[in-house]
Amino acid sequence: MSEVVIVGAGPTGLWLAGELRLGGARVTVLEAREERDAHSKALTIHPRTLEIFDSRGMAETFLAEGTRIPNGHFGGLPDRMDFAGLDTPYPFTLALPQARTEEILEDRARSLGAVVERGHRVTGIPDASYVVGCDGVRSTIRAAAGIDFAGTGATTWGWLGDVVLDAPPPHGVANLAGPHGGLMIVPLGGGVSRLVGADPATNRPEWPGELTFPEFRATVRRVAGTDFGMRDPVWLSRFGNATRQATTYRAGRVFLAGDAAHQHFPAGGVGMNVGIQDAHNLGWKLAAVITGRAGEELLDTYHEERHPVGAALLRHTRAQTALMTAYTPEGQALRALLSELIATAPDMSRLLAERLSGLDVAYATGRRVRDLRFDDGSRLFERLRTGRHVSTDAGLVRPDGHSA
Numbered sequence: 001m002s003e004v005v006i007v008g009a010g011p012t013g014l015w016l017a018g019e020l021r022l023g024g025a026r027v028t029v030l031e032a033r034e035e036r037d038a039h040s041k042a043l044t045i046h047p048r049t050l051e052i053f054d055s056r057g058m059a060e061t062f063l064a065e066g067t068r069i070p071n072g073h074f075g076g077l078p079d080r081m082d083f084a085g086l087d088t089p090y091p092f093t094l095a096l097p098q099a100r101t102e103e104i105l106e107d108r109a110r111s112l113g114a115v116v117e118r119g120h121r122v123t124g125i126p127d128a129s130y131v132v133g134c135d136g137v138r139s140t141i142r143a144a145a146g147i148d149f150a151g152t153g154a155t156t157w158g159w160l161g162d163v164v165l166d167a168p169p170p171h172g173v174a175n176l177a178g179p180h181g182g183l184m185i186v187p188l189g190g191g192v193s194r195l196v197g198a199d200p201a202t203n204r205p206e207w208p209g210e211l212t213f214p215e216f217r218a219t220v221r222r223v224a225g226t227d228f229g230m231r232d233p234v235w236l237s238r239f240g241n242a243t244r245q246a247t248t249y250r251a252g253r254v255f256l257a258g259d260a261a262h263q264h265f266p267a268g269g270v271g272m273n274v275g276i277q278d279a280h281n282l283g284w285k286l287a288a289v290i291t292g293r294a295g296e297e298l299l300d301t302y303h304e305e306r307h308p309v310g311a312a313l314l315r316h317t318r319a320q321t322a323l324m325t326a327y328t329p330e331g332q333a334l335r336a337l338l339s340e341l342i343a344t345a346p347d348m349s350r351l352l353a354e355r356l357s358g359l360d361v362a363y364a365t366g367r368r369v370r371d372l373r374f375d376d377g378s379r380l381f382e383r384l385r386t387g388r389h390v391s392t393d394a395g396l397v398r399p400d401g402h403s404a
Contacts, residue, residue, distance in 0.1 A: 002028040002115065003290050005128040007141050009033075009116055011042070011098065012258030012275035013134030014105035016283050021112035022056070022387040023287020028128075029109070030120040032135075036106075039162070039235045040097035043186070043194070044269030047083065048358030050090040051371070052280050055384040059090070061104055066094035074352050075267065075323030076182045076197075077335060078175060079343035081353040088359060089371050089381075097188060098272065125254060130286060132255045134279070137244075139260035147256065148247045151263070151314070154240025156325050157202040158265070161216045161236045165193045166229030174224070177335065179327050181223040192234055199223055200327045202238075211236045241265035241321045245310050249278075249303040257282060262310040267320035268356050274313050277358060278306050284387060305363040316355060 004020055006013045009031035020027040045062060053059040070092045071080040083091045106116060125131050125144045133141025142149060165172075165185075172187035181199030188194050199219055202208050213233050221227045244263045246256050258275030282302045288294035326335055342349045354360040361368060372380040374395040383390045 002026045003129045004028075004132065004286060005030060005126040005130075006132045006134055007122045007126070007139075008134035008136060008258075008260070009036075009102070009106065009118065010134060010136070010258065010275070011101055011105055011272050012279045013132070014102060014109050014116075015276045016132060016134065016257060016279035017109040017114040017116070018056075018105065018112050019279060019283025019387070020287050020290075021109065021114050023284055023291065025287040025290040028115040028117065030122055030126070031116065031118045032121040034119045036099055036102055038099055039237070040099045040188075041266070042098040042101070042269065042272035043095050043188075044273070045094040045096060045101070046270065046273045046357045047086060047088045047090045047092070048361070048368070049273045049276050050094060051088060051368075051381065052276065054089070054371070054381040056108075056387075057382075057385045058104070058108065062094060062096060062101075065100065066096035068092040069095055072268065072353060072356055073175065073184075074342065074356065075320035075335070075338075076175065076177055076184065077323065077339040077342060078177065079339040080175075081342060081349045081356070083353055083357065085346070085350055086353060086357060086359060087370055088357075093269070093357075095186065101272070128253075129290065130253045130255065132257060132282070132286075133260040134256075134258050134275070136259045137242075137263040139256065141254060142246060142256055142260050145251045145254040145256075147251055147254075149244045149263070150247055151244030152242065153205065154207075154242040155203075155205050156198060156321070157204075157208055157238050157240050158196065158198040158324075159202070159211055159216060159219065159236075159238050160194060160196040161211070161213075161220075161230070162188060162192050162194050162234040163230040164191055164232040166231065167226070168193060168228055176224050177324075178223070179329075179332060181219070181327070182324055183220060183223045185228070193228075195220060195228075195230070197223060198325055200325075203325055203327070207240075208238065211238050239266060241318075243314050243318055245307075245314055249307055249310075250299065255282060255286075255299075255302065257306075261306075262313060264314050264317040265321045265324075267317045267324065270313065270317070270356060270358070273358055274309065277309070277361070281306055287387075301365075305365075309361055312355075 174185040183197035257278040
């Protein structure tokens with residue numbers, strides 16, 4: 001019998017499965033879908049997540065396939081945060097469809113010995129020593145465990161469409177905003193582009209209904225003045241700004257991670273990243289307890305450390321939502337002012353970039369350590385690839401090039 005059952009084979013659940021196997025725990029992942037969802041909700045991999053991948057020898061796999069973007073937006077503002085000054089080996093975001101990210105993470109989990117079973121719809125808490133709900137905002141595991149999902153419902157709606165553009169913007173990329181709404185365009189490859197945005201017509205709490213292609217095309221025309229020659233829609237979807245967080249990330253032998261623990265407007269592309277970072281925090285702890293290397297009390301630190309991160313995520317995405325939906329003249333003036341500050345105040349730009357990228361996360365017991373170098377030529381992230389603790393007492397090279 002598996003010692004851990006993970007419900008949900010998205011990026012969070014699959015990374016957790018790999019971490020548990022690396023730590024020596026037996027794990028099974030149960031996924032309701034027979035096949036992986038071809039529609040990629042997430043596209044962005046942030047610097048801190050790339051550092052985590054590096055610490056497991058996985059970064060090069062992602063870098064070989066993804067597109068590097070040297071900056072990021074905050075609330076869709078036209079002036080973008082420059083990631084070049086971030087203290088990381090990965091001063092950029094990486095664009096890669098979620099479906100491919102899941103494929104890579106599933107291959108890793110299976111290669112380490114995790115069992116991934118598709119077509120298994122879970123209706124209650126499975127029989128296992130520990131269960132982790134990575135099953136999204138409508139989490140069956142969260143409901144079965146009686147964990148409250150506190151927060152607010154949607155008051156505005158965004159939209160996205162993956163379509164072919166016969167007249168794309170220069171370089172295939174655009175970031176447009178004004179009183180008629182906001183719109184971002186990014187190429188996905190294979191001749192398909194993603195258009196994502198929001199407009200005043202859906203700035204209301206009522207569900208606007210399923211998005212149709214004529215409505216989508218008319219909305220883009222209204223925002224951008226053109227529909228870029230769009231045709232052949234691959235996927236159309238709406239998403240709201242409902243903002244909720246699980247009141248606890250642990251209830252006895254049940255844990256929550258990723259979207260099962262926090263729901264928010266997808267501003268800045270951070271959701272998948274925070275979910276993977278949840279899994280990274282929980283994985284080694286759960287494996288250490290199962291294999292007897294740590295006491296049960298270690299598991300309480302998962303909630304203590306990650307719940308505040310989730311709360312900060314909700315605050316930041318709410319702030320970005322307010323900016324993205326600021327359609328009034330006053331709202332447009334606020335957007336222009338903050339955008340100018342990002343362009344002219346480097347400290348502000350860097351601070352926002354650190355928050356967005358996950359590099360500023362700190363716990364009561366410590367904070368993220370950069371990729372240190374040792375006098376034998378190795379790097380800290382390389383030494384972490386066993387999943388066990390690493391001593392930095394000897395052989396550390398100081399920033400001035402001398403041994404510590």
